Amino acid sequence: MLELTHVSISGHETFPFRAGWLRKGFELAKQNPRGFIDQDEAMTHMGVGKNMVRSIRHWCLATRLLEERSIDGVKGLFPTSFGQKVIGQYDPYLEDASTLWLLHWKLATHPAKATTWYAIFSAWFQSDFTKDELVRFMNERLQETAHTGLADSSLRRDIDCFVRTYVPAKTTPTLLLEDALDCPLTELNLITELGDRKTYRLQRSNPPTLPDLILAYMIYEYWEQQSGGRESLSFEDLMYKPGSPGRVLRLEENAMTERLERMENLTKGAFSFTSSAGLKQLLRGWRPIDSPMDLLDDYYGCVQKG
Numbered sequence: 001m002l003e004l005t006h007v008s009i010s011g012h013e014t015f016p017f018r019a020g021w022l023r024k025g026f027e028l029a030k031q032n033p034r035g036f037i038d039q040d041e042a043m044t045h046m047g048v049g050k051n052m053v054r055s056i057r058h059w060c061l062a063t064r065l066l067e068e069r070s071i072d073g074v075k076g077l078f079p080t081s082f083g084q085k086v087i088g089q090y091d092p093y094l095e096d097a098s099t100l101w102l103l104h105w106k107l108a109t110h111p112a113k114a115t116t117w118y119a120i121f122s123a124w125f126q127s128d129f130t131k132d133e134l135v136r137f138m139n140e141r142l143q144e145t146a147h148t149g150l151a152d153s154s155l156r157r158d159i160d161c162f163v164r165t166y167v168p169a170k171t172t173p174t175l176l177l178e179d180a181l182d183c184p185l186t187e188l189n190l191i192t193e194l195g196d197r198k199t200y201r202l203q204r205s206n207p208p209t210l211p212d213l214i215l216a217y218m219i220y221e222y223w224e225q226q227s228g229g230r231e232s233l234s235f236e237d238l239m240y241k242p243g244s245p246g247r248v249l250r251l252e253e254n255a256m257t258e259r260l261e262r263m264e265n266l267t268k269g270a271f272s273f274t275s276s277a278g279l280k281q282l283l284r285g286w287r288p289i290d291s292p293m294d295l296l297d298d299y300y301g302c303v304q305k306g
Contacts, residue, residue: 002123002242004145006112009138009158011058013051016165016183019094022103024048025060026079026087033076062113064106082106085293090300094184097209098299101249104185105218107165108248109225116155116162120202121250122242127203128194134159163200166191190250206255212266213299215259218245219271219282220292235260235280267295 024046028035036042042053057077060066065083068076079088082102091099111118119141120134135155142150168186170193188209192201222245223233239246239256246256260282263271269287274280289295 002111002119002141002145004111004115004119004141004147007115007142007145007147008113009115009150009154011054011062011113012158012161013055013058014157014161015052015055016161016185017055017059017063018181019184021046021052021056022060022063022065022094023087023092025056026065026083026092029060029066029077030079030088033071033074033078036077058113062107062110062117063103064110081291081293085296086300090296096300096303097187098211098214098303100184100188101207101210101214102217104188104190105221105245105248109222109243116158117165118243120162121248122244124202128199128201130198130200131156131159131163134162163191167193167200170197202250204250204252206252207249210249211299212259212262213295215245215249216263216267216271217292217295217299218249219263220289220295224292232281232283235282238282 025036028042028045031045032041035045036053036057039050039053042057043050046053046056048056057066060077060083061068064080065087066077067080069078070076071078086099086102090096094100094103107114108117108121116134116138119138123141124134124137135152138155138159139150139152142148165183165185166188168182188207190202193199194201219233219238222238222243223230226237226241226243227233235256238244238260239251239253241247245251246253251259257275257280260271260273260280263273263282264285267285267287267289269285270289272283272285274283
């Protein structure tokens, strides 16, 4: 059963985030941690309407680019170390597909802010689905964890937003231009719309746009969150536990195995992979990693050097 202590099926105002939104929200909070509190200031700074201000705030929190805290007596939204590294330093315009994978990872492992994203990527076992099936699925998961009383209409709006985060809009003569702006995560091709226009497919693959170093960052983060003190992590945990890289990224088993086999050289001894007597494990290596940000520096540093 999924662990859902806190849930959220709103906040996005039915908008999936759009290109430029996260950078705008990040820059606003960087300049003024209380910038989102003054709606007029936020609207002027970002050039969007009031409901989009609320949506941008939600997405910046859900993707962990910003966090709510107090510094020197000032309570507001502040850039996280992840946000400072990725949006503030390396890829503010989301030009690298690796950044999109990182944002998907942050979103789909944040049950308190993106409950539906977490639940579907962690616990939906079929490849094909309809929106109605996802509504029933979410109702069951919420009831299992004693979160009741949520209206079906609210869940349906959340499911609609979830699908539009990953599936491009179909342009029609009646579709407003504003509504046709796709979320950047559609580029990941994690979910495809089938021919009947009602069924969608979420299947496992080995995406070529996902670098091994970015996967290493995710594994490190998952390891620390789940069992930071352990010296090994089983292949099954990495592939199939809720919130694991295998589940969230929808990686094929063979693809995960091949990538883990490259980890020792790739991480310069931080991880090593063993497979003996049918037991596959990832081990902590001889070189400690001070911070997962080191892995992001390794990746983006190499990319920017060409």
